[in-house]
Amino acid sequence: xxxxxxxxxxxxxxxxxxxxxxxxxxxxxxxxxxxxxxxxxxxxxxxxxxxxxxxxxxxxxxxxxxxxxxxxxxxxxxxxxxxxxxxxxxxxxxxxxxxxxxxxxxxxxxxxxxxxxxxxxxxxxxxxxxxxxxxxxxxxxxxxxxxxxxxxxxxxxxxxxxxxxxxxxxxxxxxxxxxxxxxxxxxxxxxxxxxxxxxxxxxxxxxxxxxxxxxxxxxxxxxxxxxxxxxxxxxxxxxxxxxxxxxxxxxxxxxxxxxxxxxxx
Amino acid sequence: xxxxxxxxxxxxxxxxxxxxxxxxxxxxxxxxxxxxxxxxxxxxxxxxxxxxxxxxxxxxxxxxxxxxxxxxxxxxxxxxxxxxxxxxxxxxxxxxxxxxxxxxxxxxxxxxxxxxxxxxxxxxxxxxxxxxxxxxxxxxxxxxxxxxxxxxxxxxxxxxxxxxxxxxxxxxxxxxxxxxxxxxxxxxxxxxxxxxxxxxxxxxxxxxxxxxxxxxxxxxxxxxxxxxxxxxxxxxxxxxxxxxxxxxxxxxxxxxxxxxxxxxxxxxxxxxxxxxxxxxx
Numbered sequence: 001x002x003x004x005x006x007x008x009x010x011x012x013x014x015x016x017x018x019x020x021x022x023x024x025x026x027x028x029x030x031x032x033x034x035x036x037x038x039x040x041x042x043x044x045x046x047x048x049x050x051x052x053x054x055x056x057x058x059x060x061x062x063x064x065x066x067x068x069x070x071x072x073x074x075x076x077x078x079x080x081x082x083x084x085x086x087x088x089x090x091x092x093x094x095x096x097x098x099x100x101x102x103x104x105x106x107x108x109x110x111x112x113x114x115x116x117x118x119x120x121x122x123x124x125x126x127x128x129x130x131x132x133x134x135x136x137x138x139x140x141x142x143x144x145x146x147x148x149x150x151x152x153x154x155x156x157x158x159x160x161x162x163x164x165x166x167x168x169x170x171x172x173x174x175x176x177x178x179x180x181x182x183x184x185x186x187x188x189x190x191x192x193x194x195x196x197x198x199x200x201x202x203x204x205x206x207x208x209x210x211x212x213x214x215x216x217x218x219x220x221x222x223x224x225x226x227x228x229x230x231x232x233x234x235x236x237x238x239x240x241x242x243x244x245x246x247x248x249x250x251x252x253x254x255x256x257x258x259x260x261x262x263x264x265x
Numbered sequence: 266x267x268x269x270x271x272x273x274x275x276x277x278x279x280x281x282x283x284x285x286x287x288x289x290x291x292x293x294x295x296x297x298x299x300x301x302x303x304x305x306x307x308x309x310x311x312x313x314x315x316x317x318x319x320x321x322x323x324x325x326x327x328x329x330x331x332x333x334x335x336x337x338x339x340x341x342x343x344x345x346x347x348x349x350x351x352x353x354x355x356x357x358x359x360x361x362x363x364x365x366x367x368x369x370x371x372x373x374x375x376x377x378x379x380x381x382x383x384x385x386x387x388x389x390x391x392x393x394x395x396x397x398x399x400x401x402x403x404x405x406x407x408x409x410x411x412x413x414x415x416x417x418x419x420x421x422x423x424x425x426x427x428x429x430x431x432x433x434x435x436x437x438x439x440x441x442x443x444x445x446x447x448x449x450x451x452x453x454x455x456x457x458x459x460x461x462x463x464x465x466x467x468x469x470x471x472x473x474x475x476x477x478x479x480x481x482x483x484x485x486x487x488x489x490x491x492x493x494x495x496x497x498x499x500x501x502x503x504x505x506x507x508x509x510x511x512x513x514x515x516x517x518x519x520x521x522x523x524x525x526x527x528x529x530x531x532x533x534x535x536x537x538x539x540x541x542x543x544x545x546x
Contacts, residue, residue, distance in 0.1 A: 010363070012401070131367045163363050166405040212358050219359035222319055222351040223372035223420060224343055234370040234383040 010129050016242065017059035017127045022136030024243040025124050031250045032120045036113060038257040040264075045112055047260070051253055052116055052123075059127050069122040070115055077114050081107040134159040135237060138228075152228030160216070168209065175204050269294035270427060270459050271318060276327035278313060287313045289482040290327070295461065295475075297426075300453040302470035302490070303463045305479030306504050311463045314479060315431040318461065319349040332426065347376060349427045350420030354435045356412035357405070365407075365415050366391065366400040372423040383422075390418040393456070394448050410441025414448055421452070427459040428452060434466060442466065467494070467508045471529040478503055491527035510534040517541075 012018075017025075032051075039045045056066055070077075090102030125133070138155040145151050176186065179200050186197050273293040279286050287310050295301055305311040316322040317329050320336040329336045331345050353359050362368035366387050373383045391397045394414040404412055413433055420428065430449055434442040446462070446469045453460040462469065470476050476493045478486035480503055486493050494500065494511040507515075510529045517538065518524050522545070528537040 129367075130363050159363075160361065163361060166403075167357050170405070212355075215353065215355060215358035216361070218321055219351075219353055220361060220371075222321065222346060222353075224346050224375040224423065225371075226343065226375065230377040231374055232377050232380060232383065233374060234367070234380055234387065236380055 009125065011061060011065070011126050012129070013060060013127065015058060015060045015127070017055065017123070019242065020127075020246055021237050021239050021243045022128050022132040023140055023237060024239065024246055025128055026133075026136050026140055028246060028250045029121060029124045031254050033117065035254045035257040036116055036120070038254075038261045039109075039113070040261055042109075044257060044260050045109060047256065048116055049112065052119055055123060056119065059123060061123065061126050065126070066119050066122065069126075070118050073114065073118055077111055080110050080114065084110050130159055130162040132235065132237065134162075135233060135235075139237065152231075156228075164212070167212075168205070171208060172201060172205055175201050268297045270297040270332055271295040271461070272330040273314075273317070274328050274330070276317065276324045276329060278317065278322060278325050280313075285482075286325075287482050288317070288324075291482075291484060293477075293484065295459060297459055298453070298457045299474040300450065300460045300462070300472070301475045301477065302473035303461065303477045303479060304465065304467070304470060304503075304505055305485075306465070309479040309503075310482040311479040312431055313482075315351070315429050315461065315463050318427070318429050319351050320345045321351070343376075347423050348425050349429055350417075350423055350425035352413070352416050352420060352428070352430045352433050354432045356409060356416050356436070359416050360404045360412065360419070363403055364400075365396065365402050365404055368404060368415060369400075369418045369422050372419060376423065386422045386424065387418075390421040393421060393452065394418040408441060409437045410444035413437065413441065413445045417445070417448055417452075425458075427461065429461045429463075431463045432465070433462075434464060434469065442469070465505075467506060471508055471510070478505070489527065490529060494529065495526050513538075 036048055039048050056063060084107035085099055085103045088100055088103035088106050090100035093099050093101060093104070128136075134155040137158070138151055141149070141151045141155070176184075180186070184197060184200060186194065189197070271294070273291045276288050276291045277286055278288040291314065303311045303314065313322065317324065317336065318331065320329075320342050323329075323337045332348055334341050334345055334348075336342075336345050360368050361371050369387045369390050370383050373386055378386070387400075388397070391400055394417050396411065396414050396418055399407065399411065399415075404415060407415065416433075417428070417430075428449065430445075433445050433449075437445065449460050449462055450472060452458045462473070464470065470490050473490055476486070476488065476490040477484055478493060478499070485503060486496065486499055491511075494507050495515070497507065497515070500507050508529055510531060514524050514526065514528065514534060514537070518526075522538075522541050524537055524541050528534045
């Protein structure tokens with residue numbers, strides 16, 4: 001069951017989106033999020049949806065995979081939709097009902113917004129290797145070093161976390177099997193009982209995570225790791241023509257979205 | 266000794282908070298280009314010995330010289346670690362990247378090597394460990410033996426003179442063990458690398474140039490594998506099982522067959538016995 005988690009997963013490929021520089025993609029995702037929140041009308045949402053669909057098609061990531069990433073958020077999506085349907089005032093759908101046409105419209109837009117937000121950000125992690133992603137982030141945040149922000153350390157921690165997700169998932173599965181073999185029950189009982197049943201998993205998991213961290217630190221030191229000072233990279237990030245075009249298109253898209261909002265469309 | 270690359274001079278070490286010494290006066294010199302195996306039961310100090318070789322631990326008293334550099338000299342720690350590649354027991358906990366070739370590149374990146382040179386070293390290291398075809402794989406999907414070979418490639422990319430393997434096979438199945446040990450022997454024989462293999466599997470020591478047995482923080486035996494294995498009293502005292510081949514040769518010799526002591530690998534042993542039978546017949 002834990003194997004289904006797609007968070008931070010990377011699907012290697014050779015599409016236009018894959019080949020873009022990680023920095024370009026990071027900037028474009030921020031542009032995308034800002035543009036998404038400019039959408040007020042169906043016209044605006046239509047444009048964002050079209051752009052998202054275009055990007056997904058260009059990345060050659062199967063739409064099925066994209067929807068798998070949305071699945072864990074289903075609860076939040078349904079909840080937001082419900083709240084919007086029932087708590088928006090306007091013309092009732094039928095006389096005497098509390099459900100309004102405006103409510104339905106708002107709910108649909110909210111759901112669309114969340115789905116697009118998730119798809120856009122997942123497209124980044126699906127098409128960018130974690131190393132390129134953290135390298136790009138480190139370079140983008142580099143100016144913050146002047147303010148004594150430990151940029152290298154933060155991005156290193158991020159890439160380590162991504163590296164150990166599969167290892168820790170595997171370990172959790174092992175511990176769960178071991179506890180089940182001793183009669184632990186994770187599947188029945190109320191919410192509180194189930195939460196309590198997780199404790200015998202979390203304790204050994206934490207203990208082993210700390211041991212791993214300790215061994216990893218020694219192994220990294222043995223391989224001459226001494227912080228970001230004087231480090232080089234095997235894979236240099238390079239901005240090409242495709243990156244410039246992509247950034248230009250991103251800027252045009254954002255301008256269009258802002259214009260639409262200003263025009264009240 | 267002509268050209269020692271690792272020198273221990275009366276090394277004592279006590280872990281912080283421990284009462285007992287973990288190393289009590291180790292004197293040792295390891296010849297450049299040799300393959301040295303270190304045996305010993307748990308807690309004998311063999312891992313502590315290994316950790317002194319790349320300045321993870323620094324002697325409480327005495328000193329360790331790597332290529333003439335004192336490991337206690339903090340300014341030269343990187344120099345020491347570049348010369349001594351260290352591979353640990355758990356392969357999962359020493360791989361830092363999500364892609365094999367990115368992991369192998371980690372050490373040279375830390376050393377500030379030029380990108381094109383890193384590329385060359387990574388390709389060479391993967392070729393030497395026989396992992397070239399896996400360069401784009403995710404490490405967590407590899408087998409234990411393959412992961413450990415990636416770890417070896419990761420330290421070879423520093424181009425070290427010495428390779429120290431601290432129980433690299435303890436968590437592997439027999440097939441994985443063979444992969445890793447064969448790789449280590451090949452690096453010593455073909456590349457002239459000095460290899461120190463810490464283990465508790467007797468059969469991995471059979472082809473070593475020299476075998477050390479650690480006991481209670483000091484060296485209990487030091488010599489060729491054949492000489493050490495033939496000292497049955499010592500092996501029993503240290504709780505070490507003699508390799509099957511040594512036991513067989515010993516039993517046959519006791520029953521009056523003329524057999525050599527030093528044919529410990531399976532094939533050599535079989536050959537020696539076949540020859541002995543032929544000459545007797």
